[in-house]
Structure formats: structure tokens, C-alpha cells
Amino acid sequence: MQVHKYDVIIVGAGGAGMRAAIEAGQNARTAVLTKLYPTRSHTGAAQGGMCAALANVEEDNWEWHTFDTVKGGDYLVDQDAAEVMAKEAIDAVIDLEKMGLPFNRTPEGRIDQRRFGGHTRDHGKAPVRRSCYAADRTGHMILQTLYQNCVKHNVEFYNEYYVLDLLTVEEDATRADGTPYKQKRIAGVVSYDLATGELHVFQAKSVILATGGAGKVFKTTSNAHTLTGDGMGIAFRRGIPLEDMEFFQFHPTGLAGLGILLSEAARGEGAILRNSDGERFMERYAPTIKDLAPRDIVARSMANEVREGRGCGPNKDYVLLDLTHLEPAHIDAKLPDITEFARTYLGVEPYTEPVPVFPTAHYAMGGVPTNIATEVLQDNDTIIPGLYAAGEVACVSVHGSNRLGTNSLLDINVFGKRAGVAAASYAQTAEFIDLPENPEAATVALLDHVRTSDGGEKVAAIRKDLQDTMDANMQVFRTAESIDKVLADIAGFEERYSRITVQDKGKRFNLDLLEAVELGFLLELAKVMTVAALHRQESRGGHYREDFPDRDDENFMKHSMAYLDTNVTAESSAEHIAGIRLETKPVVVTRYQPMVRKY
Amino acid sequence: MSPIETAETAPEPASKIELPAHLGGGGDIPTFDVTLRVRRYDPEFSSESTWEDFTMTMYGTDRVLDALHKVKWEQDGSLSFRRSCAHGVCGSDAMRINGRNRLACKTLLKDLDTTKPITVEPIKGLPVEKDLIVDMEPFFQSYREIMPFLINRGHEPSKERLQSAEERERFDDTTKCILCAACTSSCPVFWTDGQYFGPAAIVNAHRFIFDSRDDAGDMRLEILNDKEGVWRCRTTFNCTEACPRGIQVTQAIAEVKQAILARQV
Ligand SMILES: Cc1cc2nc3c(=O)[nH]c(=O)nc-3n(C[C@H](O)[C@H](O)[C@H](O)COP(=O)(O)OP(=O)(O)OC[C@H]3O[C@@H](n4cnc5c(N)ncnc54)[C@H](O)[C@@H]3O)c2cc1C
DSSP states (O other), rough: OOEEHHHHHHHESHHHHHHHHHHTTTSSEEEEEEESSSGGGGGGGOSSOEEEEOOOOSSOOOHHHOOOOOOOTTSSOOHHHHHHHHHHHHHHHHHHHTTTOOOOOOOSSSEEEEEEEEEEETTTTTEEEEESSSSEEEEEEEEHHHHHHHHHOOOEEEEEEEEEEEEEEEEEEEEEOEEEEEEEEEEEEEEEEEEOOOEEEEEEEEEEEEEEEOGGGGSSBSSTTOOOOHHHHHHHHHHOOETTOOEEEEEEEEEEOOOOBBHHHHTTTOOOOEOTTTTTTTHHHOOTTTTGGGGHHHHHHHHHHHTTTOOOOTTBEEEEEEOSSSOOOHHHHOOOOOOOOIIIIIOOOOOTTEEEEEEEEEEOEEEEEOOOTTTEESSSSSSEEEEEEETEEOOSOOOOOOOTTTTHHHHHHHHHHHHHHHHHHHHHHHOOOOOOSSSTTTHHHHHHHHOOOSOOHHHHHHHHHHHHHHHHHHSBBBBBHHHHHHHHHHHHHHHHHTTOOOOOOSSOHHHHHHHHHHHHHHHHHHHHHHHHHHOOOBBTTTBTTTBBOOOOHHHEEEEEEEEOTTOOOOOOOOOOOTTEEEEEEOOOOOOOOOOOOOO | OOOOOOTSOOOOOBBBBBOOOOOOOOSSEEEEEEEEEEEOOOOOSSSOHHHHHHHEEEEOOOOOHHHHHHHIIIIIITOOOSSSSSSSSSSEEEEEEEEEEGGGOHHHHHHGGSOOEEEEEEOOOSSSEEEOOOOOHHHHHHHHTTOOOOOOOOOOOOSSOOOHHHHHHHEEEGGGGOOOOOOOGHHHHHHHTTTTHHHHHHHHHHHHHHHHTOOOOOHHHHTTTTTTSSSGOOOOOOHHOOOOTOOOHHHHHHHHHHHHHHHHO
16 A cells, blocks of 8 residues: 655546645645546536636626526525625636636627526526637637646646545543534545555545535436435434435436436527417416526426326427427537437437437535635534535535526636635645554455455445436425435445445556446435435425425424434334435524515 | 627527427338347356347337347346446446447447447457456556646646647547447457557547646656557557547657657657
8 A cells, every 4th residue: 555645636637636736736736536537527528617707798796697507406505605705706707707718709709608508697587698608619628728728737647546435533622611522624535546456545635525426326426427425324324414415406408318418508598488389388487588597397297297298209208308499500509419419319410300308316405514714514513623614515605595507617627726726725824634554444444345245235236226216306396205215225225235246356547436436326326315315294396295295494494414423222212214314504694585586 | 710699699580480290200210120249258157258149129219228228127137237327428338349449338339330249349459357357457547657747847826727628629539538448448459468558548648648738748658659659559440439528649659649649859
């Protein structure tokens, strides 16, 4: 086993990780550990755009953007964080342009902007053009541009290194009011080199988690196979809470049956949804902004059309995205990639035929809790010095219970940059924390178990069963009954997981082994999501309980915080689930009092 | 290009339309049996590479990647290949399928001849590590050498730099590159001469050379004018055919060649 020493370790080389690396790398000895080659990260799949109130094409300002973000998140957004993001958005876009990002341009040569769901002028009066874009491959261009700038600044990468553990230590400490508590501190990370199967320990003063999302908890998803929530899982196992995990965004327009995303930009450019009667049904659900209503509303409306028998196709299980009234030249100029997806994967020609679509699991609003300085929290108010998180793995929380389109590419840039700056500046004055004895012990034990267990259960079979039950019971409509079903199923999966067999016994590029490790994270996260969903007896944003269809601000306008806690037994837990303790955290409200969310 | 209409000027679509009956869809998805013939290699256990056949039932909408997953998940967990996004944007799963470089996630089985075994091999010209996994380092090394980042010597404006839509369009095609190496590893010159930069690196140089905001075109042209640079290209068009993003790779290389010549006169 090798031990390396860096000032700053960044885990993940997607948009958030590389944006952080560009800052940290110039100010402190930095390395980026990533399980994928940087340019393979899923930021590259993002299509539609990144929003900022540049006001290049019409009147706009960051305060309207803040309001839309708060309202879009159904008031579970921390308003101080949303304000930071909306204000810093403008520089974030300009930074990228200066780094070379080829944005689409206006006739005057400025960055062009287009409409996106939930983004409005003057507090909901009309849609506004706020999304900056590069055709429908904005994420690709962001990922490429950030990688290019990492090359420019000689950022050091460890590619295909899987981080499997956070090295934390606990110290006795006393709060201002005199109560004693355990202060966590970060000493480094443990990682697994895919090429050789060797473990490497990285000691670091600062660690930034930027591992992205966890969409593979679901079957139908726009997320990559590799988005297995590793960073959330690792943190949770080390006693760090996970915030608002019940909120998962289902994007309305996944290619039916496949989940591959057709960006909301399609609707931004004028495409509309129709049911089997050919009806533009969003006129009924959101009379003002119709097809450009926020995602949770559109996704539920679609699922409801299907439920009420107005779905299309042989099984009446999807609706149609209609672009046929748009000029082919317009489609080619603005939406080339996604129309190509429809042709390649479904054999549908979007010029002339509407495209079969259904909601697809898209984005984790929850994650590792941080404050606006991206410092990770070990409870509601205590930071873990030196540990940072940014991007989809984190919950600041700017997305609340439902993220607006184009706010995530923004989030990764704004908070990725903040994390990079903060981690480097912390490392300049902080000391290294001594590594615990046998720092790799927990990882060795985890891998040994996976490698030697021999009960014949297949990882892929358990994963499929998990994804099936999550799609059936934890998607856009949830009830106590459906949630209980998932929890019972997960108990069975955990038992089966203890009996898995990994076939590949080699050390080189053993992805079989790592898929088993990743499944461990998925099971853990699915359980946290489900328990939190059971606890939240209201409907808000992406979390819709049919048995509690209304938002309940009095009892639930607060974040949920899930902790791993072995003292919690099925009997002692309100949700009757052992091992997870649920607490809450207040929402930061600055200027916007909750209102009914109508569009 | 004629002016195109925007979302603002387009007419409001009808609230209700008659849908043609067939839009219900075409009934059941057909299934068929396929055999994948995969090039296996694992130096931990043997220095030889061998072909191995796997037969399975697949659906009409399935891709080669689905078939590889079915093998890995149900038959042989040790079969190793890279993949991530599974819809042709991350560039992880370039491989030689029936002798042609493609992305496994973008190649539908029904578009191949399924009456014969489908051969799957690692891309050529890069050291094979295990099964379909190759060492990508030499590929990224060439990429880094062409200085793949915007270099602008002018003073920094406080807002964005201006660029007209036409200037932006000039290098649009080469911004699509996902660095999958399908082009470079389909190039006969690259196979025989490991030193050649290869098409992908030239494509990425093109992306900056023709960007109106960039001031380092001369430096890049100098690098590519090297004996291992653009002049090694023999215009076999393999790269253009291989590109899963539809980039006109050979044309981009030709434009770089012309730029070097234009600069020399
Ligand atoms: C199809 C699609 C389209 C989208 N379109 C838009 C859009 O138009 N606008 C918008 O704002 N948002 C969009 N989003 C959301 C947005 O793209 C993502 O939320 C965002 O890019 C996430 O960035 P990230 O840096 O947090 O994670 P990622 O880009 O996913 O990167 C994660 C990184 O972590 C690494 N990693 C993971 N686990 C480990 C581990 N154990 N060890 C080491 N490294 C690890 C990976 O290698 C990778 O480098 C879209 C998402 C999808 C799926």
C-alpha cells in the first residue's frame, strides 16, 4: 500500500471537481482522484444550459433568479444559498467564456440565452430567457472546457482511482455553551487503483467531495451506469448525515423505456407534450406556463395522464413530445443531439413524428449537507474543518425539494469554485491530521468480504430488483404502503447482498468487484431515501405523497437529516427501521415567505 | 443560412390535434438470438489473447453494450470493458465491432448482421490492458501536446468576449469531440507509427486554431507542422467514418494543412 501526501484532495473530476481543481491547483498542492477519466464524467451529458441573469437578450436580474429558485424548490431552499448562487452566476458564466467555452451567440456577438422551465421575469409574470447554452451540449462543452483548463494549469489527476473511504478522526470538544461533543476531522481518503487493484492512502489537509449523483438507485434514469452515489455512501458510513434524500427529481422527458434524456430545451424551444387524444394536456395542469412548468409538476401530469388511460403506445405507458410544428432548420440549429437520440434509439424522426417520452430519474436534490462556504456539516451547525462538498453529491441547499433546469450546471460552477478556493486557503494554514492506525483497514475488510463471500447471489440481479421496486414504488407518486413495500424489499436485498459471489478473482481492472461495492452504496442510499420519504408526511416538490397530497409548512418546512446510528432499533425508531436516525434542520428564510406554488 | 424562427416568433401549437393511428406504436418489440465473439485477454492469467463466444437472446432496441452487459451480468463477470453514460456522449466504450470502430452504446444490434457472430475487439494501436480495455494514456498525451486550451493575449474584458455567430460556427464541428479515440485508433498511420499525433489531437487543435478568440494558432500550427504532425495523414477517411459524433475529421485535418501552407507563403 502506498501513502501519498497532498494539501488538497479532490474526489471526482466532473464539473464540480474540475472547477474546484482549477482554483485549488494554483494555490495549493492538489490532486484529483476520479474513478472515470475526467472527460467521461456525467456533466458531459448535460444538454440544455446554465442559467445566469446576464440580461443579454431581455431584462433580467439575479433577484428574480433567486425567487424562481426558491419557488421552484417549493420553499425548501436555503435562501441565503440561492442568493449566493444567483449573484455569482453571472461571473460563473463569464469565467467559462473566458476559459474558452463556445457559447451560442446573439446577433451582437454576446452570449445567447433561451427559456427554461420555471425561470421567469419579475416573480412569475412570464418566461424569461436566462439559460446560456452551447447548442444542446452545454454540459459537454463545460466538461471539455474545464478539462482543457486543468491541462493548462497542470492539474494532477489519478484516473480510475476509486475512493472507497474517508479517513476521519474524532476529538473531544466543547461547544460555546459548555456542552461536550465529538468533533470530526478529516485526515485523508483511501482509494483503489482500478488498473492494479492496489490500495492507496492519500493524506490531505483538505478533501473536497465532488462525486456526483446516485441515479442508478432507479431503473429508468438519465444517469450514467457509474452514478452510484459513492460520495454520499462513504460520508454516511463515516457518520456524516445526509440531507433531504427523499427528494429526487424525475425529469419529464426521458426516451420511453430507456430513460435517455431529451432536454427541457426542447420545450424551451417550443416543443409540447400530447396524450393519446392528441391533447396538449399541460394546458389543464399549468394554465399559465403550460409545458414549461417545473419538472415535478410536468412529470406528475404525464404520469397522471398515463394512469387515467390517456397514455400512448401498445401498453399505453408513455406520452408524446411533439416538435413537428417547429422548423427542421430550427431543430437542427438548437437541438441536434437530442433529436439524434430519438432517431438512433427509437427510430423516430422528430421532424415529422412525435417522440415517446416518460419521466426518468434525473437528479438527487439531497446529499452531503454543507453551508454556503461548501464546508461539510457533521450536524445542523458544526462543520468538519477541511472537508468540503460541491455539486450533485452536496446539499447546500439551493434546489430544495425540486431543482430548476439549468441550475445544476450553475451550482457545480459556483460551489465548485468556492470549494476549490476554500480548500486551498484552509490548507495554507492548517496542519495535517495524523492518519489513524491502519488507515486502510475498513476498506480492506469491505473488499475482502465482497471478494470472498460465496453464496451465489448475483450483484446484477439484486441491483435490478432494487431498481424495479424503486421505479414502481418510489417514483413520482408515493404512499405509505408503496414506501413500506420498498423497505421490506430492501431488507431482503441486504440479506441477499451478504451472500453475493463476485466471479472475477483478478486484481487488474476488476470492475466486477467494484460493481459489487457500488451496489452496497446503492442499497444504503435507497434505504435512506425511502425512510426519509416515509417520514415526510406531506407533498413538496419532487416528493409527492398521495396519502398526504398537500404541502404542510407547519410540520414539514424543514430539511431532513439522516444519520447512520447503530443504536436505533426497529422498535425505537418512529419509522421502524433500524440503523437510521432522522432529525430535521431549519430552512434558511431571508426574503421570501412560502406561498402556494402555482404556475 | 436563412434566418430561423425562434420560440418567440413560432406560432402557438394547436391545443389538440388528430394523431395518426399508428402512433400508438408498432406492437411487441422483436427478439432474436445473437452471438458475441469477444477478444479476451488477461495478462494476469495468460499472455495469449483468445476469442470467446457468448450466445444470448436480445431485443430489437438493444445495443452492443446491452449484450456485453448481459454477458458480464449473467454469464461471465470477468469480461471487462469501460462504459459510463450509455448514450454516446462520454466516449468510454469505443471498440472494434465487426472490424469497425464504434461506440458499443450507439450501435444497435438490429443494425448488424445477427445471423453471424458479432466480433468485438479492443480499439487498435493502443496497448491492451484487459479484454476490451486499452491504455488511453498515449492518446491523451498527444491531445495535451497540441495545447488544447484557449490562449488569449488581449486584455480581459469585464464581460464576455464578443464573437459573431458566424465566427462561432467556424469551429462548431470540432467542438463535438468526446475524446473516445475511435478516429485515432482507426487510422492506419497511427497503427504503424505510434508517434503520429492522430486525428483526435488534430481535431482538437482545429477547434482552437479556428476560434476567433484564440491567439495561439501559430504555435499550434508549428507543432502540427512537425514530422509526426498533420503531414502523416494519408487521407484514408477511416477517421471520418469512425467518428460517432459525425465530425468531418478528414476535412478538419485538411483545413489545418491548408492553414499551415497559407502561413508559410
Ligand atoms: C442527461 C442529463 C442532462 C442534464 N442537463 C442539465 C442541464 O442542461 N443543465 C443543468 O444545469 N443540469 C443538467 N443536468 C444535471 C447536471 O449535469 C449534473 O447534476 C452535474 O453535471 C453534476 O456534476 P458533478 O460534478 O456534481 O458530477 P459528475 O459530473 O457526475 O462527476 C462525478 C465525478 O465523480 C467521480 N467519482 C464518482 N464516484 C467516485 C469514487 N468513488 N471515487 C472517485 N471518483 C468518483 C466520477 O469519476 C466523476 O468524475 C443534467 C443531467 C443529466 C444526467
